Amino acid sequence: MKVIHVITRLILGGAQENTLHTVEDQHSLHGDDVTLVIGPSEGPEGTLVPRAMEGGFPVEIVPSLKRSILPLEDMRAYRHLVRLFKERQPDLVHTHSSKAGILGRLAARKARVPVVHSIHGAAFHYGQSRVAYGSYVAAEKYVSRWTEKFICVADAMRDAYLAEGISTADRYVTVYSGFDVDPFLSTQHDRDAIRQEMGFRPDDVVVGKIGRLFHLKGHEFLIESARQIVRKNPRVKFLFVGDGILRQQFEEQISQYGMSDSFHFTGLVPTTRIPELMSAMDIVAHTSQWEGLARVLPQGLISGKPVVSYDVGGAGEVVIPGETGYLLKRDSIDELTTAILELADDQQLRQRLGEEGRRRFADQFRHQTMTEKIRDVYRDVLS
Structure with missing residues (x-):
């Protein structure tokens, strides 16, 4: 053709x-x-x-x-x-x-x-x-x-x-x-070394968000939620993968909240590094206010991670409540806080949701x- x-x-x-x-x-x-x-x-x-x-x-x-x-x-x-x-x-x-x-x-x-x-x-x-x-x-x-x-x-x-x-x-x-699924299925990533590189301890629960630091991507909702999460469970840390025009604003806001030690920004990374960064996460959060079907959702699930997402675009086609993750009302903060705290406190739940996501979507994507x-x-x- x-x-x-x-x-x-x-x-x-x-x-x-x-x-x-x-x-x-x-x-x-x-x-x-x-x-x-x-x-x-x-x-x-x-x-x-x-x-x-x-x-x-x-x-x-x-x-x-x-x-x-x-x-x-x-x-x-x-x-x-x-x-x-x-x-x-x-x-x-x-x-x-x-x-x-x-x-x-x-x-x-x-x-x-x-x-x-x-x-x-x-x-x-x-x-x-x-x-x-x-x-x-x-x-x-x-x-x-x-x-x-x-x-x-x-x-x-x-x-x-x-x-x-x-x-x-x-x-x-x-x-x-x-996308290229195999790197997300790989067990060759050195999870501990990657986490140590970013300043996370072995017992930290890392919540990752991948996306441009830009309007409508919803980082601000995760930052607001983090204020409650960190107070209740200081082991929860946050990893922002990506860069954009709002980075300085977010870093200043996090500093004002006294949470700089709980956040790590990677800046711009090549797409080839996303699978290993995903392997270092325990939970994948997606709080965009508008999307088609964000690739990070199936990528997180195929990596064996549970996903917490706002119900926008096609998110509900892969984030299935009780089976692969939590599907929340757009812009919600209290519900986001509850979902992340439940997952942070229950390793078996994280494993069960992640394994089901991997089983369902590896070939489809x-x-x-x-x-x-x-x-x-x-x-x-x-x-």
């Missing part, structure tokens, strides 16, 4: 890793003629561009394809994509993310190429202004007319789009976002499984 993928930023993030795994697998496992089109990757979130450049497939950077709404730049990006699609004449265009999804689908229509769009997280979501929310809904409705299939990372994404009257149910397919299912969608469209 000859396929062009389009995404704005190739930063360290779930949607970007999903896209890159798909492109890499199509190229190396299936022998497809695949091109990756990206915008400039800027900011403190890290980048996957060097990895993409070593993939052996064409990578085209379009300077005007930026995340922000910039009408003149957006028009330049649209024209660039139209020219590219007409020149390369792919069998299919696969768009990812909100901005690239809208511009890419409009360009594919102009170039008369069928297009598939991946919904990694709804373009319209909690935390947006009414104007932004309504504008994205209107834009998605408009371009849905030229979308052959929507690939959703969770059933919750399909439900959100259908609730806004965007297309029809028969054009949605759920394909869970895959392999990136090879994801790519094969995505190619099935392509076959359906092209037939």
